[in-house]
Each structure stands twice: as C-alpha cells, then as structure tokens.
Amino acid sequence: MKLFNTMSMKKEEFIPQEPGKISMYACGPTVYNYIHVGNARPIIMFDVLRRYFEYRGYNVTFVQNFTDVDDKIINRANEEGIESHEVAEKYIEEYFKDAKGLGVRPATIHPRATENIQEIIDIVSTLIEKGYAYEKNGDVYYRTTKFKDYGKLSHQPLEELMAGARIDVADIKENPMDFALWKAAKPGEPYWESPWGRGRPGWHIECSAMSMRYLGKTIDIHCGGQDLTFPHHENEIAQSEAANGCQFVRYWIHNGFISIDNKKMSKSLGNFFTVREAAEAYGYPTIRMFMLMSHYRSPLNYSGEILTQAQNALSRLVTAKENLTFLAENGAPGDMTEAEQQFAGTLPSYRERFIAAMDDDFNTADAISVIFELVREANSITSSAGSPTAAIAKECLNMFNELTDVLGLIYGEEDSSDEALRQEVEALIAARTAARAEKNWAEADRIRDKLKDMGIVLMDTKQGVQWKKENK
Secondary structure (H helix, E strand, C coil), rough: CCEECCCCCECCCCCCEECCCEEECCCEECCCCCCCCEEEHHHHHEEEEEHHHHHCCEEEEEEEEEEEECHHHHHHHHHCCCCHHHHHHHHHHHHHHHHHCCCCCCCECEECCCCCCCHHHHHHHHCCCCCCCCEEECCCEEEEHCCCCCCCCCCCCCCHHHHCCCCCCCCCCCCCEEEEEECCCCCCCCCCCCCCEEEEEEHHHHHHHHHHHHHCCCCCEEEEEEHHHHHHHHEEEEEEEHHHCCCEEEEEEEECEECCEEEEEECCCCCCEECCCCCCCHCCCHHHHHHHHCCCCEEEECCCCHHHHHHHHHHHHHHHHHCCCHHHHHCCCCCCCCHHHHHHHHHHHHHHHHHHHCCCCCCEEEEHHHHHHHHHHHHHHHHHCCEEHHHHHHHHHHHHHHHHHHHCCCCCCCCCHHHHEEEEEHHHHHHHHHHHHHHCCCHHHHHHHHHHHEEEEEEEEEEEECCCCCCC
C-alpha cells in the first residue's frame, strides 16, 4: 500500500514499525460547538482508513483526542453563564451523536486534554531542561530557533515563517514564532497547579502528550485536515522530537479542504453548515457518501446539487442490496446456471480491483467505481431471462457486502421499532397473498392501500412479493 506522506510530499510504500500492527493518531475537535461539514471530512476519511487497515488484517490502535480546555470553550462558557467543563461535556456528547450518525466507529481511545495534565507538565518540564522552552511570568514558550528542523512538515524555512509573522512590541516572547506550551491562568479561567504556577496547557502540547502516552514516542500515522499542517502539526513535531530525541511520526496524512462558493468552510469565516443541519436535509449516510466519492486529498465544494447526486448514488446501492438480499432468500433453488457460474468466477476480480484502488493512496473514489461496476453486472446476471438462482444472488451479495462494509457505505440503526415494523409488514403481505389466492381482490387491495399509507412499496416479482420503505 502506498500513502502520500506530507513530510516527503510523495507517495511512499507503507511499512508499519511492527508487523501486523498500526499506531494511528487523529486530531479531534475542540468541543465548543457542533461539528461542521468540514470537520466531518477527516472524521469519516480516517475512519475508513482504519477500517481498510483492519480489512487487510492489521491490528489498529486508533487514538482521537478531544480538546476540552481552550479559549473558545472558555468564551462559550462565559457567554452561556456555565462552567467550561459543562460546555465540553455537552459538545462531546453531541459529537458522538453525529459520529454515530455518520457511521464512524469510536476510536480505540478518546483521551481528553484535561485527563492528561500531568503528562503535559512532564513534557514541558523536559523541554525547559533541554533548553527548548522558557518561562515568562507563568507562561511557558517553545523556543523555535533551537529546533533546527522547524518548518520541515510545511516545507517553509523558519526564516520565511518569521518574515511573515506579526511582531508585537509588547510581546514577552523571545521570538514572534515561539508558541505557548503552558498559559498562566487568568481570573475566572480553569487552571491546574504546575511548577510555573496555576495555568492550563497550550493547544499544541496536548497532542504530543496524548500520542506519546497511548501510542509511544514514535507512531506510524498522524492524520488530520490540511489546515492543521501549520502551525499545529509543525509544532507537535518540534516539541515531541525535542523532548524524546527521536522521530515523532513516520507518515503524515492530510485531507483536503471543503469549500462553499470556493471559500474554505470554517467557523471563523461563518460560512459553514453543521453536520446536524446537513443530516436533516440529506441524511447522515449521504454525507458519508459525499465525502468518499472524491479522493481524500482533493478539494471538495459543498452544494445541494452535489449532495443530491451523492444521495441518488447511495440510493442505487441500497436498492441493489435490497434486490440481492431478496433474491438470495427467494431465488430459484439448486445449482447455478453455466452463465451464473462464469460470472461467479469473475467476482474475485472486483475485490482485487477494489484493493488496488485503496492501496493507491487510499483512493475511495475509484473503489466506489468498482462497487458500481459490480452492481451493474450483478443486476445484469440476475435479471436475465429465466429465474436467477439463490446461489448466484448470495455470491453477489457476499462480495457487495464485503466491499461496501470496508467503506461503511450502507448502514442504519436497527431497533425494536424496526423489527416490529418488519413483522407487521410481512404479516400484512402474507394476508394479502392469501386474499389473492382466494380471489378476494377487494381485501387484497385494502391491504395494499394500508401498506401504502404506512410508506411501504410492494413489488410483485417472479420470486414473490418484495417490499421496501418509500423514500420521503
């Protein structure tokens, strides 16, 4: 498998540190608001990357943090007249609702910054001891000029970065490019005791502390949005490698931006839709489909037209699964026909092409194209003259499920109400079938109308009655 490494700016053969195991860290949200569609892209993309690694037989330890202490959280708490930890708890809960809706599985570990204060203090202390950090009035700053490779991820020499930095004559930093590792507490802010007085961690240091605690000093993959390359990930490298004396990350993976009207979607610009809002209009699965239909490094433009296209594409896949499931249960018994056997022999080629697409820098767009080719050919073989066998439908369904499950494309919450509906519908269909057998057409029509009022569409086929919920 080859992945595009932001550090080298080229595709590289992926080789984990330890055979069969992968350590993977993703920067999670700062929890002061609902996540927006731009936030959803890395959440979905790296969920699929993890799924694919597991599909290929790797044991993946996936860490995604929550930034639960931050200026934005404190400001939201002050606006609402509540404590900052209450704001964080509220939006962590809302995050998990959206993540579940998007089909994103929980990470192996979801650490929080506030649960790792001692680890953060230990790293900051080490950086001070090594001369990479200094304390001023209770604040601690990282000395960027001390780290000779600063700028290597964003491919900008420190001199160029400094040239573009804003210089404040009142700044207590030694250099405008130095960044905060620890912030002295202001009145009314949450704080923790430290060797430098009461304060709280800076943003960048928390990811270094959490990745080291849960994954070790050197990790296989660190991923996130392109906007995090500088300064967040650049600073993570500087502080982690200075503290530990070894390589921090072996493969840096960044997804492209999402724009609205060709402008980057962000909360700061105010041009964003929350995932919750988009899901109300198009459904969570459509958002996931929308993200995966493009290569993860390509820019995406959010629009109603494109979301509708994704919704229609997903609908075709759902219908294909429903049809194959029905035929697998109701198709002709016995062995496959010669034509069906020939097609069954080609099914492994779809897996091979799917894997080839995913192995080429995680190309979900091409992988989805393979799935649609499978659907087209499966529809052809199962709708040809005569009655398709249950055996060929099962073979097609198994391959379809295998590939779509890797991408997490078709999913939904099944609860007791769904099962109750299924039982009610099937009982009504059985009653309608009995009425038709008795030539009681009025009763059969009455039952069909009742099902229609329930949003159930019936399709009479050679194999029996097939049903599905009507799309609203």
